[in-house]
Amino acid sequence: MPFPRQHIALLAGIAAALTLSAFGGAFNAYHLDIAMTVGIAIILAVSLNLINGHTGLFSLGHAGFMAIGAYLSATITLFVGPQLTGPAPSAFATQAIFFTALLTGGLCAAFAGILIGLPSLRLKGDYLALVTLGFGEIVRVIFQNIEPLGGALGLYGIHPLTNFAWIYSGVALTIFTVSCLVNSTYGRGFLATHDNEIAARSIGLNTTRYKITAFAVGAFFAGIAGGLFAHLRMTIDPRGFDFSRSIEIILMVILGGMGNTLGVILAAVVLTVLPEVLRPVAEYRMIIYSLLLVILMIARPQGLLNFRPKKAARI
Amino acid sequence: MTELLQQLINGLSLGAIYALIALGYTMIYGVLRFINFAHSEVFMVGAFVGCYIGRLAGSVTWWSGFGALGAAMLVCGILGFIIEKIAYRPLRGAPVLNVLITAIGVSLFLQYGGQLVFGATPRTFPELFPVRHFRLGGLDVSSNQVIVMIVTVVLLVALQLIVKHTRLGTAMRAVALNPQAAQLVGINTGTVFSFTFVIGSALAGAGGVLYAMNYPSIDPLMGVMPGLKAFVAAILGGIGSIPGAALGGLLLGSAETLVSGSQFSTYKDAIAFGILILILLLRPSGLLGRPGVEKV
Numbered sequence: 001m002p003f004p005r006q007h008i009a010l011l012a013g014i015a016a017a018l019t020l021s022a023f024g025g026a027f028n029a030y031h032l033d034i035a036m037t038v039g040i041a042i043i044l045a046v047s048l049n050l051i052n053g054h055t056g057l058f059s060l061g062h063a064g065f066m067a068i069g070a071y072l073s074a075t076i077t078l079f080v081g082p083q084l085t086g087p088a089p090s091a092f093a094t095q096a097i098f099f100t101a102l103l104t105g106g107l108c109a110a111f112a113g114i115l116i117g118l119p120s121l122r123l124k125g126d127y128l129a130l131v132t133l134g135f136g137e138i139v140r141v142i143f144q145n146i147e148p149l150g151g152a153l154g155l156y157g158i159h160p161l162t163n164f165a166w167i168y169s170g171v172a173l174t175i176f177t178v179s180c181l182v183n184s185t186y187g188r189g190f191l192a193t194h195d196n197e198i199a200a201r202s203i204g205l206n207t208t209r210y211k212i213t214a215f216a217v218g219a220f221f222a223g224i225a226g227g228l229f230a231h232l233r234m235t236i237d238p239r240g241f242d243f244s245r246s247i248e249i250i251l252m253v254i255l256g257g258m259g260n261t262l263g264v265i266l267a268a269v270v271l272t273v274l275p276e277v278l279r280p281v282a283e284y285r286m287i288i289y290s291l292l293l294v295i296l297m298i299a300r301p302q303g304l305l306n307f308r309p310k311k312a313a314r315i
Numbered sequence: 316m317t318e319l320l321q322q323l324i325n326g327l328s329l330g331a332i333y334a335l336i337a338l339g340y341t342m343i344y345g346v347l348r349f350i351n352f353a354h355s356e357v358f359m360v361g362a363f364v365g366c367y368i369g370r371l372a373g374s375v376t377w378w379s380g381f382g383a384l385g386a387a388m389l390v391c392g393i394l395g396f397i398i399e400k401i402a403y404r405p406l407r408g409a410p411v412l413n414v415l416i417t418a419i420g421v422s423l424f425l426q427y428g429g430q431l432v433f434g435a436t437p438r439t440f441p442e443l444f445p446v447r448h449f450r451l452g453g454l455d456v457s458s459n460q461v462i463v464m465i466v467t468v469v470l471l472v473a474l475q476l477i478v479k480h481t482r483l484g485t486a487m488r489a490v491a492l493n494p495q496a497a498q499l500v501g502i503n504t505g506t507v508f509s510f511t512f513v514i515g516s517a518l519a520g521a522g523g524v525l526y527a528m529n530y531p532s533i534d535p536l537m538g539v540m541p542g543l544k545a546f547v548a549a550i551l552g553g554i555g556s557i558p559g560a561a562l563g564g565l566l567l568g569s570a571e572t573l574v575s576g577s578q579f580s581t582y583k584d585a586i587a588f589g590i591l592i593l594i595l596l597l598r599p600s601g602l603l604g605r606p607g608v609e610k611v
Contacts, residue, residue, distance in 0.1 A: 058412050119596055125411040126350045130546070131595060134588030137543075141585040243539075247419065254416060286427040293420030297413045298405045 006180055013172030021165035032164065036232055038272045039167035040225050043174045045252035045268040046261060047221035050178045052250065053259035055214040056194030058129040061116065061136030062222050062249045067241035068112055069105035069223025070230040071143055074158045076101035077231065098161045102227040109223025110216045112139075117215030124197070136246055143238040154237025155230075162232040170228060174221045179261055181217065190214055194259070244286075251289055254296060257303025266305045317453040322576045323569060328460040328529065330568020331467040335522035336545030337552070337560035338474060339515030345491045345555035346511045347403070349411065352418040355542020356425035357394055357516045361387040361523025362440070362533045363433055369441035380444035384466070387524045388517040395516025396509055404508070429535030440531035443524070463525045470521060471561055474514070478557065483510050491555065544571070544587040551594050553604020562602060 027035075048062045081089075081097040089097070116135045123131060144152045181187040189210040192200035200207050230236045252271050256263030275285055296304060336358055343351045364387040372379035402421050406414050447458040478484040483506075489497040490507045498504050526541060527533050548567040552559025567587060575583040594601065 056412075058415065119592065122599060123595060126415055127550075127595060127599070129415060130350065130550075131592055133543070134547075134591050138585045138588050141582060145581050244423075247423065250416075250419075283431070286423060287431070290420045290423035290427065294402055294417050294424065297409075297417040297420065298402075301409065301413050 006176055006183075010172050010176040013176070014169045017168030017172065018165045020168070021163055034273065034276055036162070036164060036167050038269050039164075039171050040229050040232070041249075041252065041268040041272045042171050042265050043167075043221055043225040043228070044249045045256070045264045046171075046174050046178050047218045047225070048249050049253050049256075049259065049261060049264045050181070050190070051214045051218040052253050053257075053264070054178075054182050054190045054194060055210060057211060057214060058125065059116075059132040059215070059218075060129050060243070060246050060250070061132035061134075061139075062218075063241040063243070063245035064132075064136035064139035065109040065112060065219040065222035066226035066229065066245070067136075067139050067143060067236075067238065068109045069102075069226030070236050070241070071105075071149060071155065071226075072108050072223075073098075073101035073105035073227030074155055074230045074236060075149065076104055077159055077161065078155075078157070094159075094161065098166075098231065102166075102224055105227040106220045106223035109226070110220035113215040113217075113219025114212055116219075117212040133243065133246075136241075136243065140238045140242055143241075150237070152238065154235060154240075156235035158230050158234045158236070160231060160234050162228045167228055167232075170221075170224055174224075175261065175265070177217065177221070181213075182261075191259075247289075251293065254293065255304050257306025260303060260306045263303055263305040263307075267303075270305075318576070321454050322572050324454060324456060324460065326569035326572030327565060328463050328568070329572055330548075330565035331464050332522050332526045332529075332564075333541065333545045333548045333568050334561045334564025335467055335470065335518050335525065336541060337549040337564045338471070338557060339518045339522075340546050341549040341552070341554055341556065341560040342474075342487075342511050342515045344549070346487055347508060349403075349414045350418060350546065351515070352415075352542075353398055353402075353421040353425060354515070354519055355538035355545070356422050356429070357391050357398075357538075358519040358523040358526070358542055359429060359533075359535060359538035360394055360425065361391045361520030362527040362537065363429070363523075364390045364520065365443065365524035365527055366438070366440050366533060369443045375442050375445055377444065380462075383443050384521055384524050387520040389520075391520025391523070392513040392517035395512040395519075398516075399509055399512040404505075426535055426539075433535055435535065437532045437534040437537075440527040440533050443528060459528045463529065466521065466525060467561075470518060471557070474518070475557055477514070483507065487511060540584065547587040547591045550601055551590060553601025556601070556603045559601055559603035 044062065044066065048059065051057050051059045051062075077097055081094075081101070085093045085097065112135075116132060119128070119131050143149060149155050182190055189200070189205050189207070190213075192205055193207045193210045197207050226241075248271070252267040253264055255271065256265070256267035275282065278285070281288075292304075336354065339354055339357075340351065343349075343354070365383045368383040368386045369379065372382065398421055402417055403414065406417055444458065444462055449456045449458070449461075478487060486497065486502045486507050487510070489500075489502055490504055494504055497507075522541075522545075523538070527537075544567060545564065548563035549560050550563070551567060552561070552563030567590065570590070571583055571586050574580065574586050
């Protein structure tokens with residue numbers, strides 16, 4: 001039996017990330033930093049695409065999941081790690097702790113995703129969007145009030161453990177997981193839930209399970225992205241994970257075309273690189289973003305970077 | 316006891332403002348079936364119009380106060396009309412999510428456009444009405460708080476009269492019930508949508524001026540929190556119901572003021588969202604709303 005294509009792609013992706021990372025010193029530090037920011041954006045956008053695009057649950061709280069991952073993983077590498085490894089850990093121990101921290105952050109975010117997925121059993125559309133928005137704000141307020149984690153000032157002095165290899169392995173894993181889920185027999189349930197929930201239920205699909213899974217998996221990778229972000233920037237504060245951060249991720253999903261993984265990746269790259277190129281008009285960035293949202297919805301609702309023909313018309 | 320009553324008065328005054336904004340949300344949701352996220356930015360524009368008119372007037376009299384209030388309502392009404400025409404009308408019949416995303420886009424546009432036009436730094440709101448303080452027992456009530464409550468009650472009654480006793484109001488109720496059927500019996504739904512937007516936005520404008528009178532520091536992002544809370548108030552009372560919006564606003568305002576007076580004051584911004592999640596889980600149709608039936 002031949003090895004599945006997606007698995008080969010995953011391994012190739014991780015191998016490429018490790019190889020490129022080994023030659024990291026050859027690149028301009030500024031370009032490397034942008035490349036890493038792009039990677040984190042891709043993880044966030046692809047994971048949100050599973051919730052918003054494929055499953056059709058409009059979530060406005062992705063930054064909340066990211067915050068949970070960022071804070072928890074930073075707590076582990078800052079406070080828990082040193083107690084386990086002593087003052088001078090080996091390189092392997094440091095990386096192992098970092099891996100554990102990322103995983104824990106992701107799992108806690110996934111748990112929050114399940115919690116927020118529960119109301120989605122009864123709510124849809126606008127109301128669900130509002131609950132997820134509320135969730136994101138509650139997460140922000142809670143982290144603002146935890147003084148040991150820096151309160152409103154934020155947490156700083158986080159170890160710079162994130163590198164190119166970690167981020168792009170994460171990217172490969174995220175794309176692999178989401179595309180495997182959606183293209184499997186099991187994962188067709190996400191699309192069915194998206195297209196017509198009542199019809200999906202009436203042919204015996206457990207749409208509840210798909211919705212919760214989508215939230216859990218999406219939140220997990222957002223948590224991982226948060227952890228990577230924290231250990232890249234070395235400082236995090238609650239305001240960095242507010243509503244406008246969620247909007248930025250949503251814009252990537254909409255620009256790329258909801259449910260179109262390739263388009264979403266492209267949009268994540270474009271929207272992260274563009275502000276760097278357009279520094280002179282930086283103060284107009286959000287105005288351009290917002291106009292883009294409105295114009296896209298009126299003129300090209302399938303997404304700017306989606307060149308596939310429209311799916312068959314729905315009844 | 317006195318302190319509790321004092322908090323309750325402050326809470327009712329804040330709640331009255333939430334109620335005004337919630338009325339706009341609830342009307343627009345009731346008739347057009349979507350959350351107008353840009354409503355909180357219309358509220359912000361209202362506060363800025365009040366600010367400019369207040370500065371223009373110079374002397375502080377009753378006339379200048381009501382002039383500023385009226386001007387804010389007028390400008391916001393026109394703004395609402397334009398927003399509906401340009402952003403929402405082309406999307407009539409589009410999926411809910413598209414409209415929602417558009418609403419978020421309009422809201423962000425007004426926020427960041429506001430930062431360019433008005434400047435991003437907070438500014439102080441001028442006094443619009445002559446301020447007096449009344450002592451009732453041990454309670455301190457400012458004339459601004461009284462004005463807020465009186466204006467809210469007057470606008471609420473006026474709105475109720477419009478909706479129940481005018482031709483356009485009847486048409487609004489018909490469209491809210493069933494847009495297709497309303498169109499079939501000859502109601503011009505376009506006019507009804509515009510009218511709903513104008514009235515809702517004018518109420519938000521009034522809310523903006525009243526809010527800025529009591530919390531006199533305004534900036535282009537000031538609308539976000541009150542706007543979200545007012546929407547929670549609308550859901551709490553039962554979306555689509557005018558008395559419900561008023562009740563929800565008052566309840567939410569009181570709850571928030573009581574919390575901010577307690578030791579949990581730093582959590583006051585989370586209260587509204589906690590209430591929102593609870594009400595959606597326990598009674599999604601709100602306190603005064605009627606549960607709807609999902610049709611295939």
